[in-house]
Amino acid sequence: MDTFHVNRLCTAAAVLVSVLLIVPRPASSESPNGHRGGVLNVALEADFPTFDPLRMGALADREVAMSFYDTLLNIDEKGNLVPNLAESYTASDDLTSFDLKMRGGIKFHDGTLLDADAVVFNLKRLMDPKNHCRCTADVAVISTVEKIGPLEVRIHTKAPAAHFLAVLTDVAGIMASPTALQKSGADYGMNPVGTGPFVFKEWKKGNYLEAVRNPSYWKKGKPFLDKVFYRPIPDEQVRMSSLRAGNVDVMLVPGPKDVAEAENAKNLQVIDAGSLGTVFVMFNAKNGPTADVRVRRALAYATNRPLLNKVINHDVYKVANTPFGSGLSPHEKVDGYPNYDLKKSQELLEAVGKPVNITLSVQLGPLALQTGQVLQQMWKRAGVNVEIKQFEQVQHIQNAISNQFEASLFRWPGRADPDLNVYQFFKSDSPRNYARFSDPKMDQLLEKARRTTDPAQRDVVYKSISDLLTQQMPYLFLNYYTSYMLATPKVHGIQKVPDGLLRVDSVWKD
Template sequence: MSNKAKVISALFLSLMLLLAGCGSNSKSSSSGAKETSKESTTTALKHDKSELVVGLDDDPPQLDPHFSTAAVDRQVFHSIYDTLVDVDEKLNFVPALAEKWEISQDAKTYTFFLRKNVKFHDGTPFNAEAVKFNFERMMDPKAGSPRASELSSIQSIEVVDENTVKVQLSKPYSPFLAALSDRAGMMVSPTAVKEKGADFANSPVGTGPFKFVSRVKQDKIEVAKNPDYWGGAPKFEKITYRPYADENVRLTNLTSGDVDIISKVPPKDVEKLKTDTNLKLSEVGALGFQGLYLNHKKAPFNNKALRQALDLVIDRDAIIKVALRNTAVPSAGAIPPSSWAFDKTLKPTKKNIEKAKKIMADAGFPSGFSFTLQLPAKPVEQQMGQMIQSMAAEAGIKVKLELVEFGTMLDNMDNFKFDAVRLGWSGRTDPDGNIFALYHTTGSINYGYSNPKMDQLLEEARVETDQAKRKEIYSQAAKFGQEEVPYIFLYHELDYKAYKNNLQGYKHIPDTMMRFQDVSFK
């Protein structure tokens, strides 16, 4: 699979739909997330406090962070690997493997001061040479790492001493720290990579709070406590990650007592979980977006008028009310309300059938057009697909729905074997990770859209270090995007995590990734 197909996995599939939510009966938790009060008890609690069982929305395709693109992979990564930089509940950058860092006045030199005496799970030392190896591995054009684009601004890497690394950029790159708080900053063991080669992903080695033990695909991934972890030994002896692509099965395993926490909650079950006294339902504003990817390399969506027409036939409010049970907000662009770069003056496109018909007629399509919409075989996705199909028909646009297995869908996108695909993007802590990736000609989740004006705006935003000025540039790009319609935005979701109320210490981070080092059972 090529870089672009891999990166699209991070898209969060349709299952990010299940994250969408707005609870009205909520109160603030200590982590800054919202947790609901309960009235009745339905969930069984287990007694074994040495093992945490995590229910994932799917089976992680890839356990090597440098080649991963699926969001679900990252749920496991935070146990096995550490990043150079991390984020807290407010998305502030905080120390991780790098105790501190300095940025030069021209914003082109980053000096990282690393933690001392940190070891990889194989006993080899984590040091400046290891950081250099990791960066060079991701940047190697022959490797084909999806991380290469995130590190493309690096001009040179200097090992100053055993615990100091100096990274020289060719030009300022404002999202650099944000990239290092994600997979581009996850450090793997150089020794293990050299020894295992392509098999590294099957037995990964990091510096994280848990060590990889075993994996049975489509069944479970097991990790065990790293007693020598630099941040202090974790509370659990082991964590078992189990994939449940079926949302009903995932929820049943939580309420039956077999699973302790689930990564995603179906919108239809949000209200029900609020009444379970043995569960906590936590929500935070997520960073991504949901909508329709369009193939710009062929008809019909290489025609801007037809993209605009499709955008105009969709009633986002109706989709949110019916399919998502009022657990989302309409989307106007790639930057979510939770981001500092969000422009509240930018409003979502409103349904306007007559305008859509006129645009099509003026473009030579008075009778409309047809296309195939690929989507995962999930209940919420199917319902939303049917709603889009019905809405489009009002303007004479014929939509054929095709249910496709997720891996096949990614391959189709990689090879441009699609008209439109119902997928979203998990989002990044820096807005560049959303809007550049989607709109720039070289963007990792761009499927053929290219406009020099858009490219120039996004390139300017990358080198601008003043946040207020960056926001202005992103607003211009977002408004231009509404006219160009490279992607059909539908909604922004909230992230829900549901877990047993005897679980303590869990912090709900807006990047939606679960971290368990400080978590335990009461």
């Protein structure tokens, strides 16, 4: 793995984002000097709808995009913020101004220069309300973006934003060729052009996407592979059998049963990248039966989470009670999270005074369906009738966006800053507040966390946020989500980055 150096030291406020918010994990023992050549076949759980940063957001498209895109900043295996396309970054003392300096000489795959103009173009495109970016919740904090030098930009935020630099490690930090964006227009998402280690070549929807080595990649000596094929295989059993047979080299997002089996297999590697996120049931806090907090809490008391985790997850994951995975410093046990208590559940439902019937939406796939069926049985014991409906991943997400659900099972892989795990989902006016949860106290706490620079004080605020979520229960947290990957013995160089994304620039094969 390349080592990056920050040319100018960040202020203490910015350093808290880059260093102190994530619990360190051991670095990979893989050698940075890999073998050149070879083809990597990667199996994913779902197809990828688009690679236009305006529309990206699902795990599958983020995984694939790592091959032909780079982000302005990145996180390393210890969870620290590190330079990427931007070789240095600074923050003002009041956390309302952020300067980035780009590396010189980097070009997009179509020959367009990556400079300050390209960065400003990309960020303004995401910020434009007419474009309805899925990342609006991330970029809404930006007030202006300006060029202050050939390779330097300054980003002003509307309010203090302790979390902001971490935003630039995700979709909002992806840089796409301005030339290609203007040339392709609405079709750009099918023909992405970035600065990444591989160049987009061919995409057969539902079958595979092929990317070929970028010979002019800015990271010296990388990538090692000649080609990468990404293959969407929704059926978990087929993905696993394909890996065992050697038809694919890497399996992303394996189920817990597969992880447990692979840990005892001699011919498979288990890569544990860490935990930033959660698996949860999201309740519609505005419409339907779950608009009543008593119903939400009753369902929480009716859920035996340790038993669910054992039956479904084989105890591969840990039972959750906060929105912060174990890789984030606010991760701690909250007081009074509803543990299994059938009597309390029934008392709350009796107080509601009418029968409760709920539709539980889950994604296609055996794991999601089995989880839904166990919840259905548990909730039925409390007196709640549950109908399960399954949807393909894209439709499942769209139903949440359009408020077409009552209770919905989701997985959030997590992000590198605690703010990105809560603000966008629980702020009253956030476009990603799919639960339609609104609480003035929550809004105040979320804003306070963004203004707080001291890490210890910030953790106290996030503890209060977790406590309020426990009381109001817009989400029922089931387990913390650990980012696992499975691979054959021939694969080397997989980085254990806590966001769980496969950095193919460092991967090589025997």
